[in-house]
Amino acid sequence: MEKVSVFGAGSWGTALSYVLAQNNHDLLLWTHRQEQADEINQNTNKRYLKDTQLPENLKATSDLSEAVEHGDIYVLAVPTKAIREVCQDIKKSLNRKILFVHVSKGIEPDSLKRISEMIREEIPEQWIEDVVVLSGPSHAEEVVQEHPTTVTAACENTAAANRIQDLFMNHYFRVYTNTDVIGVEIGGALKNIIALAVGITDGLGYGDNAKAAIMTRGLAEIARLGVKMGATPLTFSGLTGVGDLIVTCTSVHSRNWRAGNMLGKGKSLDEVLEEMGMVVEGIRTTKAAYQLSKAYDVPMPITSALYAVLFDNVSTDDAVEKLMGRMKKNEMEDLINLL
Numbered sequence: 001m002e003k004v005s006v007f008g009a010g011s012w013g014t015a016l017s018y019v020l021a022q023n024n025h026d027l028l029l030w031t032h033r034q035e036q037a038d039e040i041n042q043n044t045n046k047r048y049l050k051d052t053q054l055p056e057n058l059k060a061t062s063d064l065s066e067a068v069e070h071g072d073i074y075v076l077a078v079p080t081k082a083i084r085e086v087c088q089d090i091k092k093s094l095n096r097k098i099l100f101v102h103v104s105k106g107i108e109p110d111s112l113k114r115i116s117e118m119i120r121e122e123i124p125e126q127w128i129e130d131v132v133v134l135s136g137p138s139h140a141e142e143v144v145q146e147h148p149t150t151v152t153a154a155c156e157n158t159a160a161a162n163r164i165q166d167l168f169m170n171h172y173f174r175v176y177t178n179t180d181v182i183g184v185e186i187g188g189a190l191k192n193i194i195a196l197a198v199g200i201t202d203g204l205g206y207g208d209n210a211k212a213a214i215m216t217r218g219l220a221e222i223a224r225l226g227v228k229m230g231a232t233p234l235t236f237s238g239l240t241g242v243g244d245l246i247v248t249c250t251s252v253h254s255r256n257w258r259a260g261n262m263l264g265k266g267k268s269l270d271e272v273l274e275e276m277g278m279v280v281e282g283i284r285t286t287k288a289a290y291q292l293s294k295a296y297d298v299p300m301p302i303t304s305a306l307y308a309v310l311f312d313n314v315s316t317d318d319a320v321e322k323l324m325g326r327m328k329k330n331e332m333e334d335l336i337n338l339l
Helices: 011-022 034-040 064-070 080-091 115-122 158-168 181-203 208-228 233-237 239-250 255-264 269-276 281-295 301-311 316-324 333-338
Strands: 003-007 026-030 059-061 073-076 098-102 128-135 149-154 173-178
Touching: 003 011, 003 064, 011 026, 011 073, 011 158, 026 064, 034 059, 064 080, 073 080, 073 158, 080 115, 080 281, 098 115, 098 158, 115 128, 115 181, 128 158, 128 181, 128 239, 149 158, 149 181, 149 239, 158 173, 181 208, 181 233, 181 239, 181 255, 181 281, 181 301, 181 316, 208 233, 208 239, 208 281, 208 301, 233 239, 239 255, 255 269, 255 281, 281 301, 301 316
Parallel strands: 003 026, 003 073, 026 059, 073 098, 098 128, 149 173
Antiparallel strands: 128 149
16 A cells, blocks of 8 residues: 555546545545535545545545645646646655656646656655656546556656556556656647647538548657657557547547537637636647747647647638648658658
8 A cells, every 4th residue: 555645636636546545545635625625525526527426535635735744656637837836835845755646748838848857847856756657548537437448657767667557557447667758748748739630620520531630640740749859659659649649539528629629610719718617738738839849840730730720810721721731742751750
C-alpha cells in the first residue's frame, strides 16, 4: 500500500482516485473547493462524474498542506494552466523527496514547456524523486465503469515507471511502461488539436472520409514535430500516439471533439467555452503547437489551419479550403524522413 495525494478533483483526477482507492492505497484527493471535498466524502462528484458512486476509502480535502503532508507520491491532475501555481503552493510545505506523476495533456504557450519541464522548474530538485507521465487513451467516464483501459507510464528512470505501473494496474486498468517522456507528452498534448479539427469537420457535415484524412495526416505532423524535439518515432504508433488520437477524435466523451463540433456548426469560440464549462486543453495547446512549429521549423498544416480559426478569425470553411489546396506531395515523405 502506498500513500498517495491526488491534486485536482475534475473528472480525470477523480477517476484515477477511484482506481487508487480500489487498489487499496492510502489516498487523499485535494480540491480547492470545500463544498466539492464535502460531496466527495459523501461518495459522489456529480459535476464531473454524475452517475458514479465513489469508494468509501476515497477521501478528499480542501486543505493543500494536508494533502502535501499525506502522500509519498503526488498525482497532479490539474489543467496545464494551473500546473505552475499548484506546484508553487505545494513546494511551500515540502520537506522530503516525492515521486511526482502528472496526468494532464498540454504544452505551455510562449515558454513552450512540456508539463514535466514545468514541474521541474517549479519544484526544487532536492524534493523530486522523479517525474513520471501517465498518459493514454482513457476517458474518465469509462474508467469508473471499470471498462478495460490501457495507458502508459513514462519516465527515463525505469524503476520509477515500474512503481507507477504497480500503483495503478488492476484487472480493468492496464499500465505499460516507456522511457520516451518527450514522445508520450507530445502525443498526449497534440492529439487534442487534431480532435478539435475532427470535431470541426464533423460539425461541417463532412463525414468519415474527412475524419480519416485529418486523423492520419494529423498523426504525421504530431510525429514530425515530436521527432524533431527528440522523441522516438515508434512512440507515436503506440497508446499515447495513435491510441490516444483514436479515442479523442471519435468519442462523444471528448471535450476537444465536442468543442470542435460546435465551432464547425458556427458557434464562436467564446460561445463554445461558455457552453462547455470545463477546460478544453486543445485550444491552449493549439497556440503552443503553432509556436513550436515555428521554433523547430516543422510544417504543421492542420495545426496552422486550426490556429487561424481560433485566433485569427478565419472561417472554418476557408481553413478547410486552404488545407485542401496545398501543394501536392508524396504521402510517404514524412515516414521516409522520420526513418
